[in-house]
Amino acid sequence: xxxxxxxxxRHFLRTLGGIVLxxxxxxxxxxxxxxxxxxxxxxxxxxxxxxxxxxxxxxKEGTLKARADVLWxxxxxxxxxxxxxxxxxxxxSRGDCNANADLEISSFAPHFGEERELVGNNGSxxxxxxxxxxxxxxxxxxxxxxxxxxxxxxINDLANMMLTLQRIGCHNINVVTPSHYSPHIMKAxxxxxxxxxxxxxVYNTCGWExxxxxxxxxxVVDVYLADFKxxxxxxxxxxxxxxxxxxEITQTALSEMHRQTGTPHVNEQGVVHKGLMIRHxxxxxxxxxxxxxxxxIGNNLPKDTYVNIMSQYTPVFKASEYPEISRRxxxxxxxxxIRAARNAGLTNLRLQGG
Numbered sequence: 001x002x003x004x005x006x007x008x009x010r011h012f013l014r015t016l017g018g019i020v021l022x023x024x025x026x027x028x029x030x031x032x033x034x035x036x037x038x039x040x041x042x043x044x045x046x047x048x049x050x051x052x053x054x055x056x057x058x059x060k061e062g063t064l065k066a067r068a069d070v071l072w073x074x075x076x077x078x079x080x081x082x083x084x085x086x087x088x089x090x091x092x093s094r095g096d097c098n099a100n101a102d103l104e105i106s107s108f109a110p111h112f113g114e115e116r117e118l119v120g121n122n123g124s125x126x127x128x129x130x131x132x133x134x135x136x137x138x139x140x141x142x143x144x145x146x147x148x149x150x151x152x153x154x155i156n157d158l159a160n161m162m163l164t165l166q167r168i169g170c171h172n173i174n175v176v177t178p179s180h181y182s183p184h185i186m187k188a189x190x191x192x193x194x195x196x197x198x199x200x201x202v203y204n205t206c207g208w209e210x211x212x213x214x215x216x217x218x219x220v221v222d223v224y225l226a227d228f229k230x231x232x233x234x235x236x237x238x239x240x241x242x243x244x245x246x247x248e249i250t251q252t253a254l255s256e257m258h259r260q261t262g263t264p265h266v267n268e269q270g271v272v273h274k275g276l277m278i279r280h281x282x283x284x285x286x287x288x289x290x291x292x293x294x295x296x297i298g299n300n301l302p303k304d305t306y307v308n309i310m311s312q313y314t315p316v317f318k319a320s321e322y323p324e325i326s327r328r329x330x331x332x333x334x335x336x337x338i339r340a341a342r343n344a345g346l347t348n349l350r351l352q353g354g
Contacts, residue, residue, distance in 0.1 A: 050267065050268075051200070051267060051273045051274070052198065053198065053199070053200050053201060053222050054219040054220065054222065055189055055190075055193055055201060055219070055220045056193055056198065057219075058219055058220060059189075059190055059193035059194060064186060064189065064190040064193065064220065065187070065190045067186055067216045067220070068183055068186035068187040068189075068190060070216060071182050071183035071186055071213070071216060072090075072183040072187070074183070075088075075089040075090050075101055075183060076088055076089075076090050078095045079210075080179060080180055080182060080183075080210070080213060081096075081097065081133040081179050081180060081208065081209075081210065081213075082133075082208055082209075082210055082243070082245055082249050083095070083096045083097070083133055083242060085097075087100075089101045095180070096133065096135075096242070097131050097132060097133040097179075097180040098131045098132075098146070098148055099130070099131040099180045099181070102152045103152065103153050103154065103155060103157075103158060103181060103184045104129070104130035104131065104148070104150040104151065104152055104153070105127060105128065105129055105130060105150050105151060105153045105157075105158070105161075106128040106129065106130050106144045106149060106150040106151075107126075107127075107128045107150075108125075108126065108127040108128065108161045108164075108165065109123075109125075109126065109165075110122065110123030110124070110125060110126075110165065110168065110169075110170050111123055111124045111125075111126040111174065112124075114126070114174065114225075115225070115272075115277060115308060115350065117264065117266065117270065117271060117272045117277070117306075118171065118172060118174065118202060118223070118225070118271065118272055118277075119171070119271075120171045120269050120270065120271040121269070122168075122169040122170055122171055123169075123170050123171070124170060124171060124172055124174045124202065125162070125165030125166070125170030125171070125172055125173045125174055125199065126174040126175075126176055126204075127158070127161055127162070127165075127173070127174070127175050127176065128141075128144060128150075128176045128177070129150075129175065129176060129177045129178060129180075129181050130144055130145075130148055130149065130150030131144075131145060131146075131148060131150075131177070131180060132145035132146065132177050132180070132206070133179055133180055133206075133208065134206045134208055134229075134240045134243060134246075135240055135241055135242070135243070136229075136239060136240045136317075137239050137240070137241070137317060137318040137319060137321070137322065138239060138283075138313070138314075138315065138316065138317055138318070138319040138325060139316075139317050140314055140316055140317075142316065142317040145177060146317075155184055155187045155188045155191065156188075156191065158184060158185070158188035159188040159189075159191035159192040159195070159197075160192075162188065162189070162192040162197050162199075163192050163195055163196070163197055165199070166196075166197055166198070166199050170199065171199070171200075171269070171271045172199050172200045172201070172202045172222075172223065172271075172273070173197070173199050173200070173201050173202065174202040174204055174225070175201070175202065175203060175204060176204040177204070177205070177206070178203055178204065178205060179205060179206075179208075179209060179213070182213060182216075182217070186216075186220065189201065189220070200222035200223055200273045200274065201220065201221050201222050201223070202221075202222070202223040202224075202225050203217065203221040203223070203224050203225065203226075204225045205224070205225070205226050205227065206226075206227045206229065207226040207227040207228050207229065207246075207250040207253055207254065208240075208243060208245075208246050208249055208250055208253070209226075209249070209250075209253040209257075210249070210253075211252055211253065211256055214253060214256045214257065214260070215256070217260075218260050219260075221260065221261065222261065222273060222274045223261065223264075223272055223273070223274060223275060223276075223277065224257040224260075224261055224275075224276045224277065225277045225279065226250075226253070226254060226257060226276065226277070226278055226279070227250075227278075227279050227280070227281070228250055228254065228278055228279070228280050228293050228296075228297070229246065229250075229280070229281060229288060230246050230247055230288045230289065230293075231247050231288065231289040231290070231292035231293045231296060232247065232287075232288065232289040232292070233245065233246065233247055233248070235287050235288055235289065238287075238322070239283075239287070239322070239325065251296060251300070254276070254278065254297075254300075254301065255300060255301070257276045258276045258301055258302075258305070261274050261275050261276050262274070262275055262276070263275050263276065263302055263304055263305060263306065263348075264276070264277060264306050272306075275306065276301075276305065276306065277306040277308065278297065278305060278306060278307045278308070279307075279308045279310055280293050280294075280307065280308070280309055280310065280337070281310045281312075281313055282309060282310065282311055282313060282329050282333060282334050282337050283313050283325055283329065284313065284315075284324060284325050284326075284327050284328070284329050284330075284333065285324045285325070285333075286333065286336075287324055287325060290336075290337040290340060291336075291337070291340035294307075294337065294340040294341040294343075294344040294346060295340070295344050297341075297344065297346060298341075298344030298345045298346050299344070303345045303346060303347050303348075304346075304347050304348045305346065305348060306348050306350070307341060307346055307348065307349050307350070308349075308350040309334070309337055309338060309341060309349060309350065309351055309352070310352060311329060311334045311352040312352070313325075313328060313329050314328065315327055315328065334352075338351060
């Protein structure tokens, strides 16, 4: 029912092993481990000299390391996400997100399936983390987010991945499903900054983020790429079990993300290097109350807030157990959400369809 100009995330993860660019060799880490693929190292690539990520200054001050230590200590009785499970991840116990203190990564590589304003010509430098705190019953990457498909890596490994993505020409470092590994990301970022990392950091999140954690990320994150999945707490609790607080917490989080980064700023290549970008996935039978999502954005954030209205809902994982979401959406359902966004006065929409 809809046309897509780029591959979706699941297809990207399934085909990582086939990425071949002609020329030099660079490493790509998939769920089977670190492997090498031949590729052109993006000739004439230069880090944007007109923009310096805020984490550079924080690294030089020692603030980045100090904040990383604060986040790390929070894993002793983990309250990094709104589940506040209190698990001692440092001692090896796994929290509600199924993560302990070991860093587990599914893959890293240039990604061309994200928003075009992040992909540019050379791709978004994505790092896909294993496990997730939201536990959506319809997750398209359930084998990674809930079945733990990935490999244990060190913080130094993560820092080297970031530097590799910069070296091969990616426009940014895009950390996907980062909340439960925010201490590891901060530590790796501190190491990588000391070795020359200068790319903007994209925090690619489900949106269900605690205010106190976001405040520790202030000045560290350049771009927030955040979902706003549900406006209804009962829907959140049903389709992301235990996430009854999702609408309230996500609304607070989005306001803070905007306070920190504002509406998107683009460089001379048209690639976003700072700002808040919101995604909303349209679901069957309007179970997410999409019109309320659009109304809240229109009433509480600038009218030119970047909003990607996504049509690619796919009934996978446990979706068949919920008859109301066991099908794809219709064109009419998608168009209804577009009208709601326009009625809310939103002017910076990214649409899929046709």
